[in-house]
Amino acid sequence: MFLTDLADKLRAYRDSDGEGLTVVEVDGWQYRTFDGNGMAGNVGVIHHHTATAESAYAYSDCPTLSLLVNGRSDLPGPLCNIAFGRSGTVYVVAAGQANHAGRGQIPGVGYENLGNYYTIGIEAESSGVRDDWTEAQRRVWPHLGAALDEAYSGGDVYYQVGHREYSYDGKIDPSYIDLDKLRDDINTNLTGGITGATQTTASGMNAAVDEGDWLSMATKEDVKNAVREVLNEPIPRAGGEKGNTSLIAEAAWRTSRDNRLEKRLDVIGSRVFHLWTDLRLGVSGRVSDGALGSVFRRLGYAPDEAKRAETFKANEKKGWL
Numbered sequence: 001m002f003l004t005d006l007a008d009k010l011r012a013y014r015d016s017d018g019e020g021l022t023v024v025e026v027d028g029w030q031y032r033t034f035d036g037n038g039m040a041g042n043v044g045v046i047h048h049h050t051a052t053a054e055s056a057y058a059y060s061d062c063p064t065l066s067l068l069v070n071g072r073s074d075l076p077g078p079l080c081n082i083a084f085g086r087s088g089t090v091y092v093v094a095a096g097q098a099n100h101a102g103r104g105q106i107p108g109v110g111y112e113n114l115g116n117y118y119t120i121g122i123e124a125e126s127s128g129v130r131d132d133w134t135e136a137q138r139r140v141w142p143h144l145g146a147a148l149d150e151a152y153s154g155g156d157v158y159y160q161v162g163h164r165e166y167s168y169d170g171k172i173d174p175s176y177i178d179l180d181k182l183r184d185d186i187n188t189n190l191t192g193g194i195t196g197a198t199q200t201t202a203s204g205m206n207a208a209v210d211e212g213d214w215l216s217m218a219t220k221e222d223v224k225n226a227v228r229e230v231l232n233e234p235i236p237r238a239g240g241e242k243g244n245t246s247l248i249a250e251a252a253w254r255t256s257r258d259n260r261l262e263k264r265l266d267v268i269g270s271r272v273f274h275l276w277t278d279l280r281l282g283v284s285g286r287v288s289d290g291a292l293g294s295v296f297r298r299l300g301y302a303p304d305e306a307k308r309a310e311t312f313k314a315n316e317k318k319g320w321l
């Protein structure tokens with residue numbers, strides 16, 4: 001089935017102040033589908049973040065839009081049914097099946113590996129590596145969830161899950177969103193609760209640019225940019241020395257010290273891979289160890305987990321960690 005009433009349903013929603021969502025219809029959304037098929041059902045929503053470089057938000061409310069609509073050569077679009085902009089604007093992308101869920105299931109419910117067929121995918125604009133959600137996104141999001149529930153639950157249970165809850169593949173999105181709180185707020189809205197459904201900043205569809213997604217869409221360059229930011233964060237100096245250094249300075253010191261330059265990546269990439277392999281660098285509060293690992297794997301680097309664990313233990317013994 002094609003959810004051709006999606007835009008109207010979203011527009012029909014009212015918060016307790018009588019305010020509605022700001023809805024933009026992306027041309028052709030009524031016919032847009034991933035593989036020619038409509039959805040097999042509509043039992044809920046999977047919430048995602050786009051993981052788009054933060055710099056893109058300076059000039060567009062929804063810089064990932066064109067990628068979400070079109071996908072790319074190795075990842076056919078549409079990649080969501082709804083895109084959720086920085087201003088709280090709701091972009092209706094596809095009425096048919098979207099390519100967003102991947103392998104997984106709704107926890108405790110099922111629909112195993114059928115997320116694309118049975119759930120609406122919302123891609124919310126955020127870098128995913130930092131809590132950069134806007135006030136408008138946090139405020140409007142539970143209204144968007146409530147609007148979909150109101151439109152499609154038919155009074156039955158309607159599931160609202162994060163991709164990280166659904167996925168078998170270590171997805172982390174949506175980062176920095178408390179999903180239990182999101183569900184609570186959605187429920188409050190459904191029983192006539194909180195206000196603030198409208199966006200605050202007037203912002204339409206600016207030039208949509210093709211930006212890569214962190215986990216499901218990252219290019220090598222995206223990964224480098226994201227880790228570069230993390231690498232330059234101050235960390236306490238190793239070896240009991242006083243003061244702060246950065247991961248990159250620490251990596252340079254270690255690389256020159258043991259001369260084990262990883263040749264397969266460029267200099268910065270190699271230092272990250274090295275740190276990740278030897279020090280089990282999860283990027284705390286940002287990208288989990290497992291997530292970084294899956295990025296490296298997708299980029300074609302296949303760490304030997306047993307050897308990595310061994311190195312980690314040895315380093316731990318030497319007191320490096």
Ligand SMILES: [Zn+2]
Nearest residue numbers: 048049163173
């Ligand atoms: Zn996702």
